[in-house]
Amino acid sequence: MDEGLPPAIPFLPSRVHQYDGGLIVLGMDGEVLLLGEELKPRHPHAKPFPMKISHSTVLNDRLYATWIDGELMMARMGCIPLDSAPKSGPPRADLRTKSTIEKAKHPEGNIWSHVLNSEPLALAANGEHLVFVLWRTGVYGLTPDADELWRMAEPTWNYPKKRPRNAETIALHLNEDSFTLTSRGGRIQRRSLATGALLEEFIAVGPEAPLEHHFKQGTHEIICSTTGELTWVHEGELLRTIKLNGPIQFASWDPTLEGWRIAGWREELLITSTRNERHQWDEIPVHIEPVKGGALVLFNNGTWKNSPFEGTAPVNYEEE
Incomplete structure (x- = not known):
């Protein structure tokens, strides 16, 4: 938890x-x-x-x-x-x-x-x-x-x-x-x-x-695409194609990890030049906020969770 x-x-x-x-x-x-x-x-x-x-x-x-x-x-x-x-x-x-x-x-x-x-x-x-x-x-x-x-x-x-x-x-x-x-x-x-x-x-x-x-x-x-196909394009060249489980809610470039953080349909993805990772969630993520070397995921029910794709330790705002 x-x-x-x-x-x-x-x-x-x-x-x-x-x-x-x-x-x-x-x-x-x-x-x-x-x-x-x-x-x-x-x-x-x-x-x-x-x-x-x-x-x-x-x-x-x-x-x-x-x-x-x-x-x-x-x-x-x-x-x-x-x-x-x-x-x-x-x-x-x-x-x-x-x-x-x-x-x-x-x-x-x-x-x-x-x-x-x-x-x-x-x-x-x-x-x-x-x-x-x-x-x-x-x-x-x-x-x-x-x-x-x-x-x-x-x-x-x-x-x-x-x-x-x-x-x-x-x-x-x-x-x-x-x-x-x-x-x-x-x-x-x-x-x-x-x-x-x-x-x-x-x-x-x-x-x-x-x-x-x-x-x-x-x-x-x-x-x-409307069928869930995602492509990563850089300077006009196609770098990666991925088939998702459903529609995308949000995508943002993370300069620290040099990759895309993507909120899909009950799944989260991290795509970099060396990583292609997916994590299943019970709820639908609507936003991913990079913070403190990691990221926080906001879901459609209003709750937050730590992203499993962290650059450092999980985010904890109670730490001094």
């Missing part, structure tokens, strides 16, 4: 981001929790908006996020500060009574927030740019304060024949002066960060489409 681990998350976690103060944990129903030293809560968790956060990114102590609810046919995009306690917003019942944009409810404590008229597919921020994609609407570039820089039409892709959902964007990555969009059909477009204009299009290295995830950190990439 693991001892000395961080306190359990008091809701069902869906995603974790790093920020200057520690970690921010997002919940399945829109909860927001800030963790500080030793991954202990800095404030009580709150629910700024009563919808699940579908896409999110962190930049300069701000959380940029999209909220969407299929039942209510509503979506929002906004920015919440991370240098203060999160605030709880309106109850879900209030959303049903606000039928106009002028009367629309927004996330509580937001720096800015907008109503979206289409499903958000991707969101990323870097430096002075915030880029997002709306289904069947277009690609948009904003400043971090929501001033529009440019907008482009919905991406069109060079496919020899059309297949269902081929054109859906599954990943968005920002670089210094350009960004890339990855489609479910297995194509990647590189576009100008200054204007959104298309610079080039090429076929993704890795599994055959349809794709489900595309994780990228520096020159290392993990590309995953």
Whole structure:
């Protein structure tokens, strides 16, 4: 039994981001929790908006996020500060009574927030740019304060024949002066960060489409198919192909071990140039946090455990 681990998350976690103060944990129903030293809560968790956060990114102590609810046919995009306690917003019942944009409810404590008229597919921020994609609407570039820089039409892709959902964007990555969009059909477009204009299009290295995830950190990439095939790509070359038991929840490059830590379906993987290890779990891991030479695994029930793939001794926050 693991001892000395961080306190359990008091809701069902869906995603974790790093920020200057520690970690921010997002919940399945829109909860927001800030963790500080030793991954202990800095404030009580709150629910700024009563919808699940579908896409999110962190930049300069701000959380940029999209909220969407299929039942209510509503979506929002906004920015919440991370240098203060999160605030709880309106109850879900209030959303049903606000039928106009002028009367629309927004996330509580937001720096800015907008109503979206289409499903958000991707969101990323870097430096002075915030880029997002709306289904069947277009690609948009904003400043971090929501001033529009440019907008482009919905991406069109060079496919020899059309297949269902081929054109859906599954990943968005920002670089210094350009960004890339990855489609479910297995194509990647590189576009100008200054204007959104298309610079080039090429076929993704890795599994055959349809794709489900595309994780990228520096020159290392993990590309995953909907059938559970995973490929590790470095500088455009395929290094490893692995078949998983189910869908991937999370993947992150660990610079200490020079490899990928991957949260799969009731399994955890470590992939390096010399190691290819798997560990079965009873619960579903949603995040793996490298710390103290090892790592902590956060599960979908809110509990933490030590990763079996350690560089040093297991993590124990009770040690002096």
